[in-house]
Amino acid sequence: MTLGVSEEVEFYGVRVASRLMLGTAQYPSPAVLADAVRASGCAIVTASLRRESGHLREGQDFWGLIRDLGVRVLPNTAGCHSVKEAVTTAQMAREVFGTPWIKLEVIGDADTLHPEVFGLVEAARTLSADGFEVFPYTTADLGVAERLLGAGCKVLMPWGAPIGTGLGLNDTYALRSMRAHFPDVPLVVDAGVGKPSHAAAAMELGYDAVLLNTAVSKAGDPVAMAKAFAQAIEAGRAGYLAGPIEPRDMAAPSTPVFGRASLA
Amino acid sequence: MRVTIVGAGVAGLVAAVEFAERGAEVEIVERASAIGDRACSWAAGGMLAPWCERESAEPEVVEKGAMALDWWPAHVGGVVRNGTLVVAQRRDLSELGRFARRTERFERIDGAGIATLEPDLEGRFEEGLFFPEEAHLDPRATLRALGETLDRLGVRIRFGIEIEPEEADGDVVLDCRGFSARDAVPSLRGVRGEMLVLRTTEVSLSRPVRLLHPRIPLYVVPRADGLFMVGATMVESSSARGVTARSAVELLNGAYALHPAFGEAEIVETRADVRPSLPDNLPRVTRNGRVLRLNGLYRHGFLLSPSLARAAAEEAFGLSETDDEAGRERLAS
Numbered sequence: 001m002t003l004g005v006s007e008e009v010e011f012y013g014v015r016v017a018s019r020l021m022l023g024t025a026q027y028p029s030p031a032v033l034a035d036a037v038r039a040s041g042c043a044i045v046t047a048s049l050r051r052e053s054g055h056l057r058e059g060q061d062f063w064g065l066i067r068d069l070g071v072r073v074l075p076n077t078a079g080c081h082s083v084k085e086a087v088t089t090a091q092m093a094r095e096v097f098g099t100p101w102i103k104l105e106v107i108g109d110a111d112t113l114h115p116e117v118f119g120l121v122e123a124a125r126t127l128s129a130d131g132f133e134v135f136p137y138t139t140a141d142l143g144v145a146e147r148l149l150g151a152g153c154k155v156l157m158p159w160g161a162p163i164g165t166g167l168g169l170n171d172t173y174a175l176r177s178m179r180a181h182f183p184d185v186p187l188v189v190d191a192g193v194g195k196p197s198h199a200a201a202a203m204e205l206g207y208d209a210v211l212l213n214t215a216v217s218k219a220g221d222p223v224a225m226a227k228a229f230a231q232a233i234e235a236g237r238a239g240y241l242a243g244p245i246e247p248r249d250m251a252a253p254s255t256p257v258f259g260r261a262s263l264a
Numbered sequence: 265m266r267v268t269i270v271g272a273g274v275a276g277l278v279a280a281v282e283f284a285e286r287g288a289e290v291e292i293v294e295r296a297s298a299i300g301d302r303a304c305s306w307a308a309g310g311m312l313a314p315w316c317e318r319e320s321a322e323p324e325v326v327e328k329g330a331m332a333l334d335w336w337p338a339h340v341g342g343v344v345r346n347g348t349l350v351v352a353q354r355r356d357l358s359e360l361g362r363f364a365r366r367t368e369r370f371e372r373i374d375g376a377g378i379a380t381l382e383p384d385l386e387g388r389f390e391e392g393l394f395f396p397e398e399a400h401l402d403p404r405a406t407l408r409a410l411g412e413t414l415d416r417l418g419v420r421i422r423f424g425i426e427i428e429p430e431e432a433d434g435d436v437v438l439d440c441r442g443f444s445a446r447d448a449v450p451s452l453r454g455v456r457g458e459m460l461v462l463r464t465t466e467v468s469l470s471r472p473v474r475l476l477h478p479r480i481p482l483y484v485v486p487r488a489d490g491l492f493m494v495g496a497t498m499v500e501s502s503s504a505r506g507v508t509a510r511s512a513v514e515l516l517n518g519a520y521a522l523h524p525a526f527g528e529a530e531i532v533e534t535r536a537d538v539r540p541s542l543p544d545n546l547p548r549v550t551r552n553g554r555v556l557r558l559n560g561l562y563r564h565g566f567l568l569s570p571s572l573a574r575a576a577a578e579e580a581f582g583l584s585e586t587d588d589e590a591g592r593e594r595l596a597s
Contacts, residue, residue, distance in 0.1 A: 062453060064453075
């Protein structure tokens, strides 16, 4: 194995080669979306059913395009504000995409899109019991994380910052302690990532993957940005595996001064 | 050259003018009983805004859209060239920055500049972008006027007839059916749009105003008689069912944020339709023998139909070569 950079990551027994997951909303066009997915080399994309949910057949053109991307689809329940709404959307997603995977969002606040963690745990339990493999979009709260694992989740997706803000990793302490508490659970930073350096930072913390959408879809050049994120994630992962040095306050010259010739 | 055009939406009517002016003998057939009854261009905003549209579109939209600013005034009255004003609320000013980075040919203006352009918006916004070269028109009045232009050019429109383009008469047939041509254009998909028409005399605007918002961007286009078109949602769906409650709430909220007087406005109309869209959201002419398909105008019916019609005419008159569907199939087999 070379450097471990190309090593695979596993979610619910499925091994994928890329640690980048891309959302499929808000691109200038489906053609740009397809190019961005190709450029990023990502193996998983998320797709939202919420806005098209009135009638199952209505969004089928777009969903067909998503399926044609040739990557694994992780349908999501974006925009759902209640357990019932999220569960119904998940069931519909399973029918449309033929996958037990579901990225579970239960939104508590319409303005900040803050997860509603009580409803999230309840929906996760219901869906897990129904055979779903749940990827919960959650905060970095450890108590909630424990409840989600208890509800049957085998992946956790804490936020970096609120959805679409591009603020990066708002609370690296919380993300770091989550990694330390759950060394064997696949952890994905989901939401809030704005720049490739944010994604690299998440990987350096030891996270298994990064999920983002707006940072690519609304970039000046979405295809170039998709590639930049792929590179940042590879670099961050390689850096994590290579073992970064510990920071310290005392300066230490990288070139030894002892024994240097005195030219004065 | 005898030309039959199937479909009397903006694509078909503009193509009819283009072909008739080049000397073709043109007839239009339309399934509806009058212009606009079943055309998605009836629900359009009518903004000729190539530079603003660049915000979410390929550079081609600017290159091909700019000619619409000359084409429309040359063929119909009522085109207003007052530019476009783009504003954002204080907390969404980063959206304005993004819009500016993606576009060109605008002036940055402050609150005073906004008040000079639109006195009714005085004190409501601190920063904006003004695109002075853009224009707008009333889509319904314009399509009717185009019908009159065609009358003068000797082009007849036969209403209430639904035919397959392959079965139509003529040396050349132009398939301008929009989303109804989806069986013939496999990559065509629908992008649902919803709009409202409001009436109020308490606010007046001289140009389209775009209010940027991270989730619910919207535009308000002034029309005659105190009417304002508020649009438009973009939903990946091919359903033309009525405007949803959520979309109505969002559009009304946006209008209200632009000016509180819209809160007291009368809701005159709600309408939803499906934009015919290709994977790159750009229109294209394709060929199947004597049938040329003009499709994929997406949200740019009025902006890009003149260049699409020109491309079709150049193809039909042998001035350029377009993909031949049958030819492609031959190559593939």
